[in-house]
């Protein structure tokens with residue numbers, strides 16, 4: 001893992017699904033990337049400065065292939081990009097994505113603000129990672145346009161998320177919702193990450209991004225982008241389900257508030273929501289139960305396993321012969337222990353706005369710097385360079 005990028009759409013306070021499926025893994029990834037950058041002598045944001053020897057080693061060993069291609073082309077920006085982009089983790093507030101659904105535009109500013117506070121409260125550290133607001137780096141919109149001109153309508157028609165989000169009256173959905181995957185591919189390739197940690201609902205978008213990387217590379221006839229790998233959580237945490245329907249994903253935008261736990265929920269909210277969470281009429285939990293037969297109960301077991309850091313199998317054994325109400329009681333306690341301190345910190349940060357402004361100003365500068373290196377190459381490959 002040399003470079004990581006991910007993001008959340010500020011369509012509401014992050015849910016337990018966002019936390020277990022994505023955010024939580026970002027915390028250790030930011031450390032891993034910054035440690036490995038230091039070991040490999042790659043420049044990173046980490047406060048401790050590199051020795052001259054480290055910097056020299058970095059330049060020598062750094063992505064030989066790319067450096068060679070760049071040298072052959074007489075354009076050093078390819079090498080400069082690999083050297084500058086690696087060693088960074090970038091976590092984005094995907095506010096341009098929020099705009100694809102008109103309802104999300106209400107209080108967008110406030111929702112973006114709450115999302116940064118949630119990033120910080122969960123442990124993302126601006127000293128180790130770049131935290132930034134997508135709309136403040138204009139290259140996202142620009143590259144998304146170029147990406148759209150490389151995307152066929154047929155390819156977009158195969159994307160399932162449009163069908164899910166647009167619903168039956170898809171002619172009323174925005175054009176932005178339709179071309180959303182192009183924006184997401186642009187978000188990712190702008191920073192050339194090796195890995196993208198996401199929940200499994202983003203899998204199709206990641207495949208799309210990898211295809212786009214290949215297409216650009218073919219067009220450029222060199223390795224302009226490396227197709228990034230997804231990182232998914234194990235034990236089902238990559239897909240946490242609604243508390244009201246074990247067959248539906250837990251989502252920020254579900255009209256039923258009882259369907260999700262938010263990172264800002266109080267202990268009472270959590271207790272109430274878990275108490276009302278649907279289960280089934282099959283009685284006590286058994287180690288022989290199967291997920292397809294008891295999706296709602298398995299969802300609670302999955303959440304429990306993810307919070308404890310155990311396996312779903314261990315959880316089934318631990319609750320063998322016990323009632324769902326016991327599982328719910330234990331789960332409430334676990335959730336209160338993990339979620340409430342995060343919520344308290346979010347509220348504290350929301351009263352300390354200057355800290356957040358500073359994080360976003362710095363993040364926008366850092367992200368724009370990296371993005372501009374990529375855009376320079378994209379312009380060149382596309383024939384969009386000035387004449388003089």
Ligand code: TYM
Pocket residue numbers: 005006007008009010017018019020021022023094097183184187188196197198199200201202237238239240241249250251
């Ligand atoms: P979003 O805001 O829908 O979700 C943010 C992250 O949370 C994961 N996630 C879940 N994981 C497990 N269980 C769930 N119920 C659950 N719900 C959401 C998502 O998979 C995601 O990882 N398009 C993206 C944001 C985005 C992005 C990017 C991500 C924009 N550009 C570039 C990665 C790279 C989105 O709307 O995520």
